[in-house]
Amino acid sequence: MQTQSLSQPTLASQLRGLSAVIRKDWKQYWRYPLNAISTMLQPLIWIAPVYFMGQAFSVNGQARGFAQYSGTTDFMSFVLLGTVLENFINAVFWGMGYALKNDMDSGVMESNWLTPIPRLLFLVGHSATNLVVTAITSSGMLLFGGLIFGFNASGDVWKAFLPILPMMLGLYGFGFAFAALVMLLREANTLVDLSSFLVQIFSGSNFPVNALPRFLLPVALALPLTYGLDAVRAYLIGTKTILPLPWELALLIVFMFVMLWLGTGAFKWLERRVRVLGALGQH
């Protein structure tokens, strides 16, 4: 008699596994509609003080001082676009970072790990839902924000996807490594909170980074997200860029490949480390 494994991993079975992870995350997210509404409205609450502060520096809604740094007097469109990217940064840090930790906490991590599908596929599944959900909530936020504060994007929306695509893929590549790190550290709230806040400040989500004091500027220029945000704004609202646009795009493409490679590599290494330590089921 020939023994045969009940599970025969094929491309189709892996896709079914992936679809199960996506479906589970999707269902779980929309099960709590108040959280979804809160995700949409929270960023608007955070930028309300920025809006009123901007009014104090503007004449007839034109922030002329701001234009000297950014190339646009439309302060709020600048901030709203930054807030959309901020949503994705938060989603990667909190959503992706805690994706596996949540599985650990709910006690399903070990059993999931025993299934015959590549472990990275769990993260790909979590990322796909996270990306779609963040895109939906960000669109809602942009819609509400536009109605409340005003949003004028006169540029080419399709061209704006040129920097958005490599930036998002690179960001989620970083999310792979970060998720594995949180899985190893387990209690990482302060780390996540602090690092996401600093990345948001230094990538210039609310202001052009050339307004930073000289000694802080290198930190901003070392973050690839700074160029992504800069390029998206240049395409949509015609702001001045830090580097010529083709250079910024090239940097983002390099960032994407490096982060995807580093992210998957780090995930595999850290995941193995967690298994060696026997900490997979601990929380």
Place this chain on the structure above:
Amino acid sequence: METTFSPQSLGRPGLLSELRALFAVVRREWTSFVRYPSWIISLFIWPVIFPMGYILTARALSGVDGSGLTTFRNTTGLNEYVGYIAVGTMIWMWQNIVLWAVGYALRNEQMRGTLESNWLSPTWRFSYLLGSSIPQMVSMFMLMLVSGLEYAFLFGVDFNGSLWLSLLVILASIPSVYGLGFAFASVVITLKEANAFVFLVRGIVMIFCGITYPLAMLPGWMESVAQWLPQTYIIHAMRSAALSAEGFSGIAFDLKMILLFGVFWFALGYALFNMMERRARQTGAIGQY
């Protein structure tokens, strides 16, 4: 010989026993607080980086030649924005931390499964909430002290005001800030999933109370709402006490309003606590999560 034995409860509630229970809660909360070293990061780093986002945005709005700053001066009558933003954001951080820490004190017990057994002990139940607040107040005093020093040395904020008046404002604000925390904690026992409510309450403070801008920038209806929030007066009084040399007369009205709101919020917090506690026992929901 016959020995008579009158059964007596092991717990004899008295003032001393209540104080011992309160002290036990305080000690437990303090031990949990210092057990996780991440509080050091919160203490030293958050006071710097939280206002930094707003301060850098204001710097960008000022422009290369400072023309935006001239507009700001003309619009608001203020000479500088750094101290103004730093004080406003510090008060917001205080209320935010109280909402998370005190507001979740009973909910965390519920999650750990210790709320029901604690409730059975012969102590005044409000002391669980009060006991959680005391270490929190100590840590907040530390946070404010560190914030003040960091703002002075790192941001160059010129604290022209009086330290004693600033302390007076902080002390007078305690009933309002913690009363809101108590009310919140009581609501959370019943509503359970309360993240969205923390976001709502702290959002209201963030939008209406002028943490980064003068209230005159708000539309009329928003200004009216702001007048009903104690944090508006706390922020205004703290700015006067710490940054200006106006003296007591500069904070007298705010202080009166803060104390009035304090009585209201503390009484409401206590009343809500009693109401929710009774309701949770009647519905048997005290141990559920």
